Amino acid sequence: MSRPDRTGTICSPPAVASGEPTPDEPMRPDRAAIAPVPPAARLRGLRKVYRRTVALDSVDLDVPTGAVLGLLGRNGSGKTTMLRLLLGLSRPTDGTVELLGEPMPAGACRALTHVGALVEGPGFLPFLSGRDNLARFAAAEPLVRTSAIGETVNYALHRVGLDREAAIDRPYRGHSLGLKQRLGLAAALLTPRRLVILDEPTNGLDPAGIRDVRRLIGELHAAGSTVLLSSHLLSEVEETCTHVAMLSAGTVVATGTLTELLEADGPALEISTTEPNAALAALRHCRIPGYVERGLVIADLVETPPELVLSTLASAGVPVSEARRRRTGLEELFLRLTEEGT
Amino acid sequence: MSEPVQRASRRTLAVTPAGDRHAAPLARLLRVELRTEPRRPRTLVALVVLALVPVVIGLGVSVSSADRPGPGLGLITAVSGNGMMLPITALGVALRLLLPLCVCIAAADALAGEAAHGTLRGLLLAPVSRIRLVWIKAFGVLAVAVLQVAVVTGAGLLAGLILVGGGDQLLTLSGSSVGLGAALARVALAAGWTVLQVAAVGAVALAISAFTDHPLVVLATVLGGAIVFGLLGAIPAMDWLRPVLLTSGWASLSDVLRDPVPGDGLTHSALLAGVYLVIGMTGAIVGTLRREA
Numbered sequence: 111m112s113r114p115d116r117t118g119t120i121c122s123p124p125a126v127a128s129g130e131p132t133p134d135e136p137m138r139p140d141r142a143a144i145a146p147v148p149p150a151a152r153l154r155g156l157r158k159v160y161r162r163t164v165a166l167d168s169v170d171l172d173v174p175t176g177a178v179l180g181l182l183g184r185n186g187s188g189k190t191t192m193l194r195l196l197l198g199l200s201r202p203t204d205g206t207v208e209l210l211g212e213p214m215p216a217g218a219c220r221a222l223t224h225v226g227a228l229v230e231g232p233g234f235l236p237f238l239s240g241r242d243n244l245a246r247f248a249a250a251e252p253l254v255r256t257s258a259i260g261e262t263v264n265y266a267l268h269r270v271g272l273d274r275e276a277a278i279d280r281p282y283r284g285h286s287l288g289l290k291q292r293l294g295l296a297a298a299l300l301t302p303r304r305l306v307i308l309d310e311p312t313n314g315l316d317p318a319g320i321r322d323v324r325r326l327i328g329e330l331h332a333a334g335s336t337v338l339l340s341s342h343l344l345s346e347v348e349e350t351c352t353h354v355a356m357l358s359a360g361t362v363v364a365t366g367t368l369t370e371l372l373e374a375d376g377p378a379l380e381i382s383t384t385e386p387n388a389a390l391a392a393l394r395h396c397r398i399p400g401y402v403e404r405g406l407v408i409a410d411l412v413e414t415p416p417e418l419v420l421s422t423l424a425s426a427g428v429p430v431s432e433a434r435r436r437r438t439g440l441e442e443l444f445l446r447l448t449e450e451g452t
Numbered sequence: 453m454s455e456p457v458q459r460a461s462r463r464t465l466a467v468t469p470a471g472d473r474h475a476a477p478l479a480r481l482l483r484v485e486l487r488t489e490p491r492r493p494r495t496l497v498a499l500v501v502l503a504l505v506p507v508v509i510g511l512g513v514s515v516s517s518a519d520r521p522g523p524g525l526g527l528i529t530a531v532s533g534n535g536m537m538l539p540i541t542a543l544g545v546a547l548r549l550l551l552p553l554c555v556c557i558a559a560a561d562a563l564a565g566e567a568a569h570g571t572l573r574g575l576l577l578a579p580v581s582r583i584r585l586v587w588i589k590a591f592g593v594l595a596v597a598v599l600q601v602a603v604v605t606g607a608g609l610l611a612g613l614i615l616v617g618g619g620d621q622l623l624t625l626s627g628s629s630v631g632l633g634a635a636l637a638r639v640a641l642a643a644g645w646t647v648l649q650v651a652a653v654g655a656v657a658l659a660i661s662a663f664t665d666h667p668l669v670v671l672a673t674v675l676g677g678a679i680v681f682g683l684l685g686a687i688p689a690m691d692w693l694r695p696v697l698l699t700s701g702w703a704s705l706s707d708v709l710r711d712p713v714p715g716d717g718l719t720h721s722a723l724l725a726g727v728y729l730v731i732g733m734t735g736a737i738v739g740t741l742r743r744e745a
Binding site for chain 2: 194197198199200201218219220222223225227229230231232233234235236237238243245246247249250251252253254256297
């Protein structure tokens with residue numbers, strides 16, 4: 111994992127490595143653009159009640175195939191419950207779940223063959239070594255041939271940077287938190303997956319581990335896998351995800367692509383200039399809406415491309431020192447949406 | 453340097469083309485279960501303790517018979533000078549508490565323990581179907597039960613031979629003696645019958661294991677139940693209940709030591725164990741299907 115020169119070759123999608131596309135080759139983003147593909151997961155009217163606690167209520171969500179969807183929410187907002195329902199570990203009180211086109215939990219075996227998941231932390235037997243634990247799960251994977259269990263385990267360990275880790279052959283109970291988490295990730299990546307579900311994957315990891323997880327997610331995305339990631343770390347989602355769903359008190363309060371959500375207040379350009387009044391006048395002259403806020407000129411981009419704004423200012427001779435798209439920032443949006451929700 | 457790359461490309465061939473298989477081969481899952489179960493530290497401790505049962509009885513008998521021959525306490529004194537009786541006596545003693553306890557530990561670990569470790573989730577996500585998982589786990593518990601009974605029997609035969617002696621024939625409780633072959637057949641009968649009884653306890657324990665995430669709940673429930681059953685069996689007013697109490701049938705193990713072997717008690721208790729097995733497995737399947745993993 112710490113040797114980028116090698117990982118590039120090794121972590122290329124297996125179908126490419128073998129030189130022959132298998133029927134199971136994951137749908138690539140470019141192909142997805144040609145033929146519309148059904149979502150990797152679809153939740154409709156989902157409701158889950160534990161005794162008297164409503165954990166989820168009327169949740170509708172599509173996880174687009176090929177996307178990296180970040181599920182954001184505070185602790186106890188229902189993220190894990192949603193993932194457990196999605197994986198058929200738990201039955202919904204009401205509503206429907208579809209995973210890779212299969213109804214859940216009825217079609218669990220067909221769907222889960224192509225799904226890797228790390229939910230509610232890594233789970234392994236304490237008296238077996240990390241490697242033996244992984245081999246036990248590899249033996250339960252339908253797509254792994256019996257003669258290839260050892261190789262499968264080695265490859266998964268390699269992907270999470272544990273192939274040179276001596277502790278992996280000692281009993282799991284003595285493993286460090288980070289090692290346990292990496293092992294959990296390895297279990298989710300035992301076979302090429304069409305969908306990978308990671309519940310707070312960077313828990314217990316050091317900065318290098320967090321970087322590795324981001325790289326892994328990037329690799330999965332590049333290979334065409336869909337990734338569903340839950341987190342309460344906004345920076346993590348902002349850096350790795352293409353799509354975001356925000357969960358608050360058991361309901362989805364916002365969904366969309368990362369860009370859409372970041373521009374939730376409407377697209378606008380923030381312009382730093384020493385002559386804001388001249389800038390505003392130039393914009394008005396071309397009927398581009400704008401105003402001054404905290405010393406910055408804000409140009410509305412709803413009907414105007416940013417190029418036009420900049421060329422307008424340039425031709426009017428307004429000195430522009432910096433211009434960037436305004437981002438509300440996930441944090442601000444998140445706080446606003448979740449505080450409204452509670 | 454190129455070795456991992458090779459490994460990676462070989463691995464792609466290791467994965468069968470998708471779409472044609474949604475479950476790992478059953479034999480492979482059973483093999484893994486067989487390899488995993490005996491590696492649990494408590495399974496090993498249980499086996500050692502069980503092996504000590506016939507050894508302690510053998511030692512006790514050989515010491516007491518030296519200075520105090522004559523009538524004594526039932527089965528155990530009958531072992532004196534009668535080594536072939538030791539394995540059967542040891543099975544009877546172990547069946548009173550130790551064997552149910554040990555099989556209960558295995559059954560508690562099988563579902564509740566796996567759930568507590570978070571590994572049940574991993575198996576379900578692999579995916580292993582829930583019903584299949586119950587059968588695999590039942591197989592594992594049965595394997596442990598067989599191993600435990602085999603250890604008691606094996607240690608009993610050895611201890612009988614070495615500590616007690618007189619291993620060339622079996623002196624029955626009826627006073628007759630049977631040859632070595634027939635004696636071994638009786639030991640095998642006793643062992644087989646005991647496996648069935650222990651398996652019945654294991655199935656009930658597995659059912660409770662399917663409904664909880666706490667292994668201790670399984671132990672408390674099954675052992676508590678066994679004690680209550682023992683009490684009910686001992687209350688004269690509750691005589692009518694005895695035919696359905698699993699524990700009440702356990703006394704019929706000593707029938708193996710009579711000549712000829714009276715079959716009624718053994719058959720009834722074996723059938724009863726079968727009923728408990730069916731009930732237990734049904735419960736285990738229902739619990740696992742309903743379970744929130």
